[in-house]
Amino acid sequence: MVERSATAGPPARTRPGGPAAIGAAYDFVDRHRVAIAILFLIVLPWLTPYKALAVNILIYGLFAMGFNLIYGYAGMLSFGHAALFGLGAYGCGIPIAKFGIPWFLALPTGVAVAGLAAVAIGWFATRSRGIYFAMVTLALSQVVYYIVFQMVWLTGGEDGLRGVSVPALDIFGLELSLLDPTAKYYLILIAVALALWLFSRILQSPFGAVLEAIRENEKRAAACGYDVNRTRWAAFILSGLFSGLAGALYAIHLSIVPIETLHYFTSAEVLMMTLLGGMGTFFGPFVGALVYILLQDVVTVVTVHWQLVVGILFVVLILFFPRGIWGSLLHWLRP
Amino acid sequence: MSLRLTRRSLLAGAGAAAAASPFSFSIARSQETPIKIGFPVPLSGPYSSEANDQVRCAQLAIDWFNEGASRKAELVVRDDKLNPGEAATRALELIESDKVDFLCGSLSASVQLSVNQVASKRGVIYNSISQSDTINEASDFTKYTFHEALNPHMTAGAVARYAFKNAKGKKVAYLIADYAYGTEMLRGFRNVAKETGMEEVAEVRHPLGTTDYSTFFPRIQSARPDVLVVVNFGRDQLNTLKQATDFGLKQQMQIVYPVILDTQRFAGGFAPFEDVIGGGNYYWTLEDEHESAKRFNDAYRKKYPDQGVPSAYGALGYAGVYGLLNGVKEAGGAKTDDVIAAMETMKYDAYKGAEYFRKCDHQAVQSVLILKAKAEDKMRDKWDIFEIVDTQPADEQFLRTCEELGHKA
Numbered sequence: 133m134v135e136r137s138a139t140a141g142p143p144a145r146t147r148p149g150g151p152a153a154i155g156a157a158y159d160f161v162d163r164h165r166v167a168i169a170i171l172f173l174i175v176l177p178w179l180t181p182y183k184a185l186a187v188n189i190l191i192y193g194l195f196a197m198g199f200n201l202i203y204g205y206a207g208m209l210s211f212g213h214a215a216l217f218g219l220g221a222y223g224c225g226i227p228i229a230k231f232g233i234p235w236f237l238a239l240p241t242g243v244a245v246a247g248l249a250a251v252a253i254g255w256f257a258t259r260s261r262g263i264y265f266a267m268v269t270l271a272l273s274q275v276v277y278y279i280v281f282q283m284v285w286l287t288g289g290e291d292g293l294r295g296v297s298v299p300a301l302d303i304f305g306l307e308l309s310l311l312d313p314t315a316k317y318y319l320i321l322i323a324v325a326l327a328l329w330l331f332s333r334i335l336q337s338p339f340g341a342v343l344e345a346i347r348e349n350e351k352r353a354a355a356c357g358y359d360v361n362r363t364r365w366a367a368f369i370l371s372g373l374f375s376g377l378a379g380a381l382y383a384i385h386l387s388i389v390p391i392e393t394l395h396y397f398t399s400a401e402v403l404m405m406t407l408l409g410g411m412g413t414f415f416g417p418f419v420g421a422l423v424y425i426l427l428q429d430v431v432t433v434v435t436v437h438w439q440l441v442v443g444i445l446f447v448v449l450i451l452f453f454p455r456g457i458w459g460s461l462l463h464w465l466r467p
Numbered sequence: 468m469s470l471r472l473t474r475r476s477l478l479a480g481a482g483a484a485a486a487a488s489p490f491s492f493s494i495a496r497s498q499e500t501p502i503k504i505g506f507p508v509p510l511s512g513p514y515s516s517e518a519n520d521q522v523r524c525a526q527l528a529i530d531w532f533n534e535g536a537s538r539k540a541e542l543v544v545r546d547d548k549l550n551p552g553e554a555a556t557r558a559l560e561l562i563e564s565d566k567v568d569f570l571c572g573s574l575s576a577s578v579q580l581s582v583n584q585v586a587s588k589r590g591v592i593y594n595s596i597s598q599s600d601t602i603n604e605a606s607d608f609t610k611y612t613f614h615e616a617l618n619p620h621m622t623a624g625a626v627a628r629y630a631f632k633n634a635k636g637k638k639v640a641y642l643i644a645d646y647a648y649g650t651e652m653l654r655g656f657r658n659v660a661k662e663t664g665m666e667e668v669a670e671v672r673h674p675l676g677t678t679d680y681s682t683f684f685p686r687i688q689s690a691r692p693d694v695l696v697v698v699n700f701g702r703d704q705l706n707t708l709k710q711a712t713d714f715g716l717k718q719q720m721q722i723v724y725p726v727i728l729d730t731q732r733f734a735g736g737f738a739p740f741e742d743v744i745g746g747g748n749y750y751w752t753l754e755d756e757h758e759s760a761k762r763f764n765d766a767y768r769k770k771y772p773d774q775g776v777p778s779a780y781g782a783l784g785y786a787g788v789y790g791l792l793n794g795v796k797e798a799g800g801a802k803t804d805d806v807i808a809a810m811e812t813m814k815y816d817a818y819k820g821a822e823y824f825r826k827c828d829h830q831a832v833q834s835v836l837i838l839k840a841k842a843e844d845k846m847r848d849k850w851d852i853f854e855i856v857d858t859q860p861a862d863e864q865f866l867r868t869c870e871e872l873g874h875k876a
Contacts, residue, residue, distance in 0.1 A: 182564035185560065290647045291576055292551050292577050294580055294584050295584070382552075386555040386585070387588055388552075388584050390550070390555075390577060390581060392550055392551060432545075433546075436510045438511065439511065
């Protein structure tokens with residue numbers, strides 16, 4: 133295994149005197165991370181208060197995973213990922229709502245639109261570093277927000293895009309209606325599972341290794357002959373494709389696209405989820421999305437002062453688990 | 468005899484008892500599941516005081532229905548956080564998990580449109596209680612969509628007709644919050660301005676949530692309007708009026724609002740609001756002329772003695788739930804199609820006199836009040852803040868026509 137992230141230690145190494153069972157379990161989870169992640173997501177809807185919430189966790193988990201490629205693995209803090217998520221949503225929603233294109237064709241359209249946006253935004257942004265990268269991505273995403281906001285005839289502007297209908301599909305006599313919450317969850321899970329598998333392959337590829345090499349020491353990676361800017365650009369585009377897929381699924385899930393998906397607050401949310409779960413870990417973003425969304429939902433039902441409660445909890449989590457929840461867990465169990 | 472009761476024997480016994488008893492029918496019905504109404508409103512955030520009053524008032528409509536009803540109604544409240552994505556998720560929860568029969572609520576144009584999408588696709592009736600023109604239009608309307616609130620067209624129209632008729636001159640200026648609410652209201656004012664021959668001398672837009680309005684006033688003052696129409700909501704309204712009073716704008720021009728907020732008037736005192744004219748769906752002194760308003764106010768005073776009188780936006784929570792449950796009463800059950808049919812034909816007097824839903828767009832045809840803020844020395848008591856100076860009657864001529872909205876006749 134080439135990568136040296138928190139999830140992937142060198143295989144079959146046990147700490148002297150350490151419990152061998154934990155080490156073995158760690159290796160097992162690490163080796164089958166995609167399968168185990170999918171197994172967990174299969175049972176997720178029975179662990180949440182209602183299925184629409186589980187779908188949100190799934191979608192935001194995918195979004196955070198895509199964001200993590202840039203932030204956790206390549207070490208670039210993007211503050212403009214809302215643009216990619218939102219354009220994925222509008223790119224999928226507009227063909228359905230305005231042109232009556234079936235959702236299974238609109239879905240790849242949304243991903244493509246987000247991908248194109250990532251090509252453009254990434255081209256500008258990956259030339260800068262650190263805080264400048266964050267500022268450029270933020271500025272460009274605000275440009276996207278403003279354009280979509282003004283194009284009322286196409287996007288619905290401030291009212292949001294409505295009319296993203298997904299009629300029932302007839303697959304070999306079996307009717308599949310996305311109005312059924314369980315069917316919708318598992319259909320979206322299929323897309324997410326494919327993305328998980330692909331993401332894992334990317335991390336394991338030489339490209340994934342180069343990405344982390346750049347994060348750890350950019351000059352040294354360049355000295356080794358890697359084109360740093362192009363690698364970062366490619367990572368940004370890949371990240372945009374995953375974020376766009378998440379956005380497209382969001383449009384299908386809610387049958388609307390709120391303008392808020394493009395707001396910079398969405399960029400902050402995905403950063404928060406990634407931090408909570410554990411940056412640079414394979415499954416951390418899903419754990420982060422789960423905790424972030426579930427906590428807000430449950431606390432909101434109990435008190436209108438949910439922001440206070442949730443805020444304090446987040447501060448505590450970040451203070452005591454700087455590696456994130458999943459990241460810390462992996463750190464402790466790591467042989 | 469064994470005392471062990473099985474479910475089967477209990478059911479058999481109940482069945483036999485039901486068959487034997489003359490009261491069987493009502494007993495069996497009272498054990499049915501309650502009629503559930505999902506109520507997503509922004510309990511947290513900038514409109515929380517209005518939203519919380521809506522919950523209080525909606526509960527009164529539930530109480531009204533439950534008195535003597537065999538099958539009870541129940542309110543399921545959720546915080547939509549003034550966010551359409553959150554509202555859509557909550558609407559899904561209410562429909563799929565809580566299995567609500569109806570939805571009512573929301574306090575923003577985009578939020579109500581998103582709840583409307585989710586509800587209508589799943590065949591659930593939604594009665595919206597927040598201002599929007601779009602929800603009446605053919606693009607968003609479905610047979611499950613009802614709109615109890617006023618819409619910007621009728622509100623701005625009513626206020627504009629009154630204000631322009633009574634204006635000292637023919638010059639009008641606009642100060643508008645730059646978002647959908649502002650734009651839709653402005654359209655309504657402009658229509659009437661054109662009809663009545665008003666001359667527009669300035670249009671100034673400000674971002675939502677502006678705290679300093681002093682930079683806008685010189686432009687307006689130099690245009691020398693006779694009427695200044697201000698369109699903004701919540702805290703923005705109070706901030707504008709405080710600063711306009713300090714700048715002496717009221718001596719030079721009549722300030723007019725499409726919706727004047729009692730909640731902000733209570734928060735800000737009489738001075739900023741004095742002599743300002745604005746529209747409203749409700750004001751509590753309607754109880755002097757309408758039995759229904761009296762009944763509503765009394766129920767409110769009894770249940771919430773610390774809260775004084777119901778606010779106009781709160782009252783919409785009452786009217787929205789009342790409309791749905793009145794439909795249930797008339798239909799004799801909560802079956803969706805029956806309730807839609809009943810609501811389309813019923814006349815109801817929830818809290819302000821007779822209303823009905825227009826067939827083509829399910830807009831509640833209702834009166835619009837023109838209110839004028841009272842000076843302190845004219846107030847009867849601390850709740851007496853406005854005077855109803857005029858009332859636009861409930862009439863379809865004040866709505867856009869069905870054809871204009873894109874509905875086929």
